[in-house]
Amino acid sequence: MCKERREMIDKIFTSHNLSAIIFWRPDELVLMLGYLPLWGLSVLVYTADHEPVLFVPELEPEDLLPKGIVVKTFPWGVQNCIDPWNILYKEIKMVLQQKHLLNKPVSFIKSIGRTSPCRMSGEQPPLPADFKSQLCELCEGGVKDADFDLISLYQYKTSLDVEGLKLAHSVAAIGVVVFYQQAKTGITESKLAASIEFAIHEKIGQNNISFARAWPMIQSGSNTVNAGKYNRTTGKIIADGEFVLLEMGVCVNGYWADITRTTITGEITELQKSMFETVTTAQQMAIEMLQPGIAVCEVDRTARKVIEEAGFGKYFNHALGHQVGFRYHDPGCCVAPDCTDVLQEGMVLTVEPGIYGIELDGGVRIEDNLLITANGYQLLSNYPRSLRGN
Missing domain, CATH: 3.90.230.10 (Creatinase/methionine aminopeptidase superfamily)
Structure with a gap:
């Protein structure tokens, strides 16, 4: 991520006192990392310590992954994995716990329904229906509405x-x-x-x-x-x-x-x-x-x-x-x-x-x-x- 975008994110963290901001829509990942996912199931957890973690399905091609960031996989699409999403939620919570951030709220864009296509553009990313509600359960600090500031990120091109x-x-x-x-x-x-x-x-x-x-x-x-x-x-x-x-x-x-x-x-x-x-x-x-x-x-x-x-x-x-x-x-x-x-x-x-x-x-x-x-x-x-x- 370039310095310009990082400075914009810093202001949002400060003004809303957040522990993390979660991004998952393909266009959000392009905005944050210049990364267009294949499956559209990647999730970026950008924490207040500026050490973001990108979670990607195990089937995501390695050559597409952004450099200079921690990448963790979760077993979506893998044979015999019954509930990959529950595994992902636990992994995200573990990251926040290890960084002692569970007591502060997280945020993500809630008011936007549609998204741009991922590389597998024949269908919208097959996220579970309760994806947003599950994210709301991650932190003891809950979820804070920062939609206005997060959506404003789209306005500025670095x-x-x-x-x-x-x-x-x-x-x-x-x-x-x-x-x-x-x-x-x-x-x-x-x-x-x-x-x-x-x-x-x-x-x-x-x-x-x-x-x-x-x-x-x-x-x-x-x-x-x-x-x-x-x-x-x-x-x-x-x-x-x-x-x-x-x-x-x-x-x-x-x-x-x-x-x-x-x-x-x-x-x-x-x-x-x-x-x-x-x-x-x-x-x-x-x-x-x-x-x-x-x-x-x-x-x-x-x-x-x-x-x-x-x-x-x-x-x-x-x-x-x-x-x-x-x-x-x-x-x-x-x-x-x-x-x-x-x-x-x-x-x-x-x-x-x-x-x-x-x-x-x-x-x-x-x-x-x-x-x-x-x-x-x-x-x-x-x-x-x-x-x-x-």
């Missing part, structure tokens, strides 16, 4: 996190290139999505990439009308003169990029040109506002004003953006008209204005990811965003 995010965005760029190259008349939405997913998945094993997955969703023509409500790939054949929209989440080694691009097949109409140029201007005006101290509602209002003045206000039906990095959508502030949260150095957020309408016969969105720096911002998704991808 220098190590930024390295991971840059790698994720470099891989996402490959998907964007494939999108512009192959979004042509006659191809199906599903085939285009499959080509993008393949191009990203095959990067595993290169440049320290141990995990790379993409969730590309393609909508074309009339399907883009609904892109402001949901994104869904169908078997529709892309026709001439249509908008084609890519919404794509990319996860590389546990770090996320969230990108949208829109292109067009064939000739462009004046209405389509106006829609695209309006979205482009709205995004650029909003991006230019990004710096520490600016309220996110002001960023949203800036983009929304551009779209309203162009006559498309009622067709922009969602918030301007959200935080991203440890998840496809990080918990925290939403870049929306009614959110008064202020931008801080280290935040990573999306800026994604859009216009969608049945009477417009289509929809347009452009989405980029930006890191808030001391003096402004850094564009992480620095690749083509023009209508033709040039």
Whole structure:
């Protein structure tokens, strides 16, 4: 764990007088250790003495385990082990007992239900239904609610996190290139999505990439009308003169990029040109506002004003953006008209204005990811965003 993250954890321990903080969601383990588990069953017990212990199932691949930390195994998935979870709870309690910490409360994030996927992303981690309640029984000091401070950890990306995010965005760029190259008349939405997913998945094993997955969703023509409500790939054949929209989440080694691009097949109409140029201007005006101290509602209002003045206000039906990095959508502030949260150095957020309408016969969105720096911002998704991808 880097110094920046350790200092943030120190403040939480001090302000809440905790014995330990327990992390288990895959995105929490990426946040704390840069470690994306395979099974999603690993549990980090971070104690007040700064000697954390990571518990992993015996079936967890050793090459994935983080360095410089004590790792203990528990027999999940092992033949003839009837109750591996009871063994884990006892092991965690023993760690706290050995460190004389049982009389002080522990804490963990309780208010968040969903999580980002582990490497075994075909299912959510198979934690027992009573996992949280069992953790509550570990300490004589009980469990203390520190959710606000713990969730705030997601807002700040350390220098190590930024390295991971840059790698994720470099891989996402490959998907964007494939999108512009192959979004042509006659191809199906599903085939285009499959080509993008393949191009990203095959990067595993290169440049320290141990995990790379993409969730590309393609909508074309009339399907883009609904892109402001949901994104869904169908078997529709892309026709001439249509908008084609890519919404794509990319996860590389546990770090996320969230990108949208829109292109067009064939000739462009004046209405389509106006829609695209309006979205482009709205995004650029909003991006230019990004710096520490600016309220996110002001960023949203800036983009929304551009779209309203162009006559498309009622067709922009969602918030301007959200935080991203440890998840496809990080918990925290939403870049929306009614959110008064202020931008801080280290935040990573999306800026994604859009216009969608049945009477417009289509929809347009452009989405980029930006890191808030001391003096402004850094564009992480620095690749083509023009209508033709040039």
